Amino acid sequence: MRTVTPRGSSLDFALLGLLHQEPHSGYDLRKAFTASPLAHFSDSPGAIYPALLRLRKRGWIEPVPGEGVSGRGRQPFRLTPPGRRALLGWLRTEPARSEVVADVDALILRFAFMSQALSVAEMVRFLRSLRAVVGAYVVELEQFLKTAGPHMGLSGLLAFESGIEGFRGYLRWAKRAEKRLRTGGHVTRRGS
Amino acid sequence: MRTVTPRGSSLDFALLGLLHQEPHSGYDLRKAFTASPLAHFSDSPGAIYPALLRLRKRGWIEPVPGEGVSGRGRQPFRLTPPGRRALLGWLRTEPARSEVVADVDALILRFAFMSQALSVAEMVRFLRSLRAVVGAYVVELEQFLKTAGPHMGLSGLLAFESGIEGFRGYLRWAKRAEKRLRTGGHVTRRGS
DNA sequence: TAGTCCATGTAAGATGTTACATGATTCA
DNA sequence: TGAATCATGTAACATCTTACATGGACTA
Numbered sequence: 001m002r003t004v005t006p007r008g009s010s011l012d013f014a015l016l017g018l019l020h021q022e023p024h025s026g027y028d029l030r031k032a033f034t035a036s037p038l039a040h041f042s043d044s045p046g047a048i049y050p051a052l053l054r055l056r057k058r059g060w061i062e063p064v065p066g067e068g069v070s071g072r073g074r075q076p077f078r079l080t081p082p083g084r085r086a087l088l089g090w091l092r093t094e095p096a097r098s099e100v101v102a103d104v105d106a107l108i109l110r111f112a113f114m115s116q117a118l119s120v121a122e123m124v125r126f127l128r129s130l131r132a133v134v135g136a137y138v139v140e141l142e143q144f145l146k147t148a149g150p151h152m153g154l155s156g157l158l159a160f161e162s163g164i165e166g167f168r169g170y171l172r173w174a175k176r177a178e179k180r181l182r183t184g185g186h187v188t189r190r191g192s
Numbered sequence: 193m194r195t196v197t198p199r200g201s202s203l204d205f206a207l208l209g210l211l212h213q214e215p216h217s218g219y220d221l222r223k224a225f226t227a228s229p230l231a232h233f234s235d236s237p238g239a240i241y242p243a244l245l246r247l248r249k250r251g252w253i254e255p256v257p258g259e260g261v262s263g264r265g266r267q268p269f270r271l272t273p274p275g276r277r278a279l280l281g282w283l284r285t286e287p288a289r290s291e292v293v294a295d296v297d298a299l300i301l302r303f304a305f306m307s308q309a310l311s312v313a314e315m316v317r318f319l320r321s322l323r324a325v326v327g328a329y330v331v332e333l334e335q336f337l338k339t340a341g342p343h344m345g346l347s348g349l350l351a352f353e354s355g356i357e358g359f360r361g362y363l364r365w366a367k368r369a370e371k372r373l374r375t376g377g378h379v380t381r382r383g384s
Numbered sequence: 385t386a387g388t389c390c391a392t393g394t395a396a397g398a399t400g401t402t403a404c405a406t407g408a409t410t411c412a
Numbered sequence: 413t414g415a416a417t418c419a420t421g422t423a424a425c426a427t428c429t430t431a432c433a434t435g436g437a438c439t440a
Contacts, residue, residue, distance in 0.1 A: 027391050036336060037355050039293050047428055049393055101231050112351035123347060144228060154377045155315060158369045159304030163229050169361050177350045185346045201399065219419050239400055241421055
């Protein structure tokens with residue numbers, strides 16, 4: 001048997017995250033995606049409406065009763081209790097090396113929705129874990145550079161450096177973010 | 193009619209790029225992906241072998257005659273002239289806003305393979321174009337932050353800032369990369 | 385009431401994932 | 413010669429893209 005428990009794509013959880021704030025219709029969600037960096041996770045109707053259907057079938061969202069059902073207009077959805085649990089479970093998932101390699105953006109997306117549902121302590125734990133796993137990957141990359149660098153073309157080398165610096169950027173960001181969380185969100189002075 | 197001309201995925205072009213350097217078997221390619229940041233574009237056999245099949249059907253690659261065909265062992269592939277043209281066409285594609293939003297990594301991948309095939313002038317043109325389109329997107333993001341920022345939770349705000357800074361990082365990188373290209377790859381002193 | 389936009393969806397195809405299958409090669 | 417591992421692949425499924433379909437609501 002090859003039954004795969006549906007774990008949800010980034011798009012699924014981006015939708016869940018928005019619906020956790022308040023009910024939205026598919027159209028609203030789509031507009032919200034288009035107008036924000038969430039567009040990164042796709043904003044085409046051919047992705048969003050099927051995703052909403054999936055979430056309904058999983059029992060994670062439901063139409064808001066009494067609203068819009070009349071014609072065929074806006075149909076707002078809201079999270080169900082299982083949907084909330086699924087979102088929570090996702091938010092509490094430890095960052096893994098595989099995610100860092102394949103899809104850092106999904107990790108940042110996860111963090112983005114955390115203040116809706118998690119404690120500051122949990123968010124800090126996430127950031128520390130993120131720093132650990134990203135830091136380890138940066139070390140890997142530096143070692144790779146040492147052995148493979150001399151054989152790379154100039155543009156390859158430069159592209160590789162772009163990658164490493166991107167990850168170093170996440171490390172710096174996570175450090176600052178942790179500080180901001182602890183000061184309650186106020187920007188504190190720091191050396192440049 | 194809905195005939196879609198196959199344009200190739202990032203994985204396709206990553207494979208083409210490697211094969212452009214020298215012939216490799218699928219197994220070699222897979223190992224190369226696993227051991228390098230190219231793993232970002234997937235390194236599973238279930239992605240790589242079907243991709244190689246696609247490239248063969250498109251006439252972009254072909255088995256190296258007389259090598260490995262004997263048993264069922266390693267089967268090295270090399271680029272065909274149309275394959276080379278496809279790679280060139282991809283390398284010369286202008287960076288577009290949609291790519292910046294959906295998949296910057298593909299843009300960096302493109303740059304990574306450029307010194308194999310393009311002139312320094314063309315690479316510089318690419319970097320300038322990249323800076324223009326990324327710069328414009330950063331402006332967009334800054335404006336979005338102004339209107340949406342006050343309504344965002346703290347972690348959402350921080351995540352957003354991570355995104356913006358990532359793009360600013362690409363701007364700085366592109367500037368430095370251009371300089372390196374012009375000095376022939378040597379690192380030059382710069383203010384920090 | 386005709387036209388436009390609103391809002392939701394579907395169809396076909398491409399690509400990726402996970403997990404398994406299979407025959408050759410190598411070497412203990 | 414048996415076990416590992418090399419090397420290539422396939423099957424089932426999930427998800428996304430592009431393009432089109434559809435019906436209601438609003439407005440000139």
